[in-house]
Amino acid sequence: MVVELGHFALVLALLVAIFQMLVPFYGSRVGDDRMMAVADPAAICQLGLLSLAFLCLTIAYVSSDFSVANVVANSHSTKPLIYRISGVWGNHEGSMLLWVLILALFGAAVAAFGRNLPASLKANVLSVQASIAVAFMLFILLTSNPFLRLDPPPADGNGLNPILQDPALAFHPPFLYAGYVGFSIAYSFAVAALIDGRIDAAWARWVRPWTLAAWMFLTLGIAMGSWWAYYELGWGGWWFWDPVENASFMPWLAGTALLHSALVMEKRDALKVWTVLLAILTFSLSLMGTFLVRSGILTSVHAFAVDPQRGVFVLAIMALFTGGGLAMFALRASDLRQGGIFAPISREGSLVLNNILLTTACATVFIGTLYPLALESLTGAKISVGAPYFDWTFGPLMVPLLMALPFGPLLAWKRGDILGAAQRLMVALLIAVVVMAATLAVMQRGPWLAPFGVALGVFVMLGAISEIVWRIRLGDVPFGDAMRRLVNLPRSAFGTALAHFGVGMLVVGVVATSAYRQEKILVMKAGETTSIAGYEVTFRGVAPRTGPNYREEVAMFDAYRGGTLVSHLEPARRVYDMPPEPTTEAGIHAGWRGDLYVVLGDTQQAGGHAIRIYFNPMVRFIWLGAVVMFIAGAVSLSDRRLRVGAPGRARRAAAAAAPAE
Structure with missing residues (x-):
């Protein structure tokens, strides 16, 4: 029943x-x-x-x-x-x-x-x-x-x-769906406003908290999926540009642009047409991700390979709401009055640059993801668009975005002072240059742009700190006054700085682990030792083990650094009872420099086992940065000005107090 x-x-x-x-x-x-x-x-x-x-x-x-x-x-x-x-x-x-x-x-x-x-x-x-x-x-x-x-x-x-029987993946879908589906509210607000014919700064104020909440959940959901793929699939990487990964990344990029565009609309009553269009497109990209995962046209470890007829139903839903939203937008766009005028060098100008680069980056991911599918459906030819395409199209767009990121919050609305902002960032820039020189001196090998990438991430992190320092006028006023300013800062200011700091952490992690990763693939027998990244790794042998619903073959490794035992690693090859499929469990030692990552391979006929050992420097900055960004969103949402009911309560309180005056 x-x-x-x-x-x-x-x-x-x-x-x-x-x-x-x-x-x-x-x-x-x-x-x-x-x-x-x-x-x-x-x-x-x-x-x-x-x-x-x-x-x-x-x-x-x-x-x-x-x-x-x-x-x-x-x-x-x-x-x-x-x-x-x-x-x-x-x-x-x-x-x-x-x-x-x-x-x-x-x-x-x-x-x-x-x-x-x-x-x-x-x-x-x-x-x-x-x-x-x-x-x-x-x-x-x-x-x-x-x-x-x-x-x-x-x-x-x-x-x-x-591969789904894992704690991280148990909670990954609810967070991911909360992000995907959360953007439906931004879409509903956009279509409702187009129906009413009223789109103004108040509308942006109402839609921004819901968009921020969806962005937070999608950020955490993507990070959890990346973390799961890193330690569960045994390939040693954190991102593969898989079409299903891209399907969640595209609405994240569009949603990030929407958040910044809505801020301009709220503060300056500008970018109305663009903000409404972004609200429609962001949810449309979420619907496209739902279609890709459930249509059966993709083969992926985290796609639902289902009957293509179901995909046709989802495609019809996507066409209905995307087409309907865009049709409504086309009918009403000419009626939307443009807002305030601003100079190119201003807070608004920096946010427009942010939007241009983010949406262009989203377009490059969109093309790289859908072009192979479209080509196959039209001609039958199969091609693969892999990491080189995304590295050479997406990466260069991020460099100017990250360089401009610390400047934006330091510029005034309407007309800003770029030289003044540069002066406030001088300390952050000098430290970033020192970090770049130190990275180059320590690594002494290519890729030669990697030190610049690490320094750029550090510059973004220190720029976020510089924003808070500038806001409280630390050094310009007595320390007690600066602390009072710090306490009285709106939480949204802390949230913005934290989010940018998290972006910087993520950049440092991405660049360091991509550029300086070390890898060894070899056959090892019990008692043998190999070295990598300053670690001595000794293979102790393999033993069987039984879990609640699986059997596994566990390899035992001891990792030494400077002659001292620092970790005991146990990578495994696991076979589940039902369905009887194998999985790989990596052995990972997390250190302050990076992760020592060991994977057990097949038994060799000549004796021993195939072993893959990686050292991924600073890889945890990637996920820590995402967690910081999630916390930043929560801090911003706790700001009373972003709570949806706050203005109404304020008006009611004022009305109640009026007779007493």
Whole structure:
């Protein structure tokens, strides 16, 4: 009965979404406040019903109910509890249910916290959001129902893909979907504003917190996927320019541009046309990622290889909302009044440069990802667009962006002083030059542009610190006054500086590990020792081990540095019981200089094992930088000026105090 209850709740959620889509929209057209007001309870009711449906599917997984086809296909009675739970979204059908649940969550959040939104705008936002939910719930019920029964049920299930049985990947999809789906709110705000014909600085203020929340989750989701691929797939790298990776990276780039564009619109009432277009395109890229992963046209370790007919359904949804949003934009664009004028050298100018470079970079990734697919569908020819293309197109666009990044926050609105900003960054620039010289002296080998890349990352990090120092006038006023200024700084200022600092950390990690990575591939026998990056690595042998639902062959290595034992590494080759597929478990020692990374290969006929050993310098800066960026977003969201209900509360407080005056 639990499964039938979940199915019934999903059907009811569809009906509520249809009601939420039609009634508030009609109410906004005829000016009926009561009809517009039903959007709030409808959005909350839709969230409740989808939560119930998701809970019922989770109960089926946890209890190993093998009368459910979805549980049979993706679970097994010997799986640990955490992977029975993560199996709910570790497949196409369950992940789509999670997709619409998060969609409803964002809609309900607008209903609950958007109390200061104009009634008509709010009704239209929730109506557009419901229309997206309707499309995807129809997709689930017609093509991807997770509640289908089997009669008779099998004795056990087929198990979850072994590479998905990992803690990082258990939580990676929810964060990634929260980012993907979160941009739907920006889309809904854009379309609703186009329907109302009112797009101004207040609109940008309302849309920015939701965009920031989605950007935060997508940042963390991408980082978790990169971290998982690094230690689980045994290839020693952190990014492969895989089409599925690119599918999540493109909306991140567009969303980053949208955040900065919305800031210009909020502060200066400028870039209206561009900001609305970005809001539509960012969610369209999210829909494209959903299509690529679920259409069956990609082969990837983290794509859902499903029936292409389902891909056609998703393609139709993408065409409907992308085409509909762009058509609405084309109809209304000429009516959008341009905002304030600003000089090229200004805060606005720096943000425009940021947008140009980010969207161009997004376009290069878009072309490199889709061109091979388009060529194959049109001509049948198969080509591969790999890292060299992306390195030579994406990389050069990032250099001017990173060079300009520290200058932007130090420029004034409308007209800035570039020389004054350069003077404030002089200390950061000098330290970056020293770092570049030190890197060149220590490494004494190519690639010769790598020291510049490391220095550029350091410059971005120190530029973020310089921004705070300049804001509190440290050194220009008494220390106590500077500390009071520091305490009184808006949290969004700290959030901006932290985000830029995290970008600098990521750049340092990317450049260092890409340029100075060391690798050894060899055959080792028990007792043999090899050296790499100052470490002496001794192979102690191989032993079998049994886990809860797998068997593995574990190699034992001791890593010494300067004659002192620093780590005991245990890379393994693992075979799961169901399905019986092998996986690789890397042995990793994380040090302050970088990671010592050991992978166990096949047994050799002449004796010994194939071993791959890597040293990845400063690779953890990549993920630490992403975590810092996520924290930065949370700090900015905690700023009262970015909380959606704050202006409304302020107005109510002022109104209450008025009679006392």
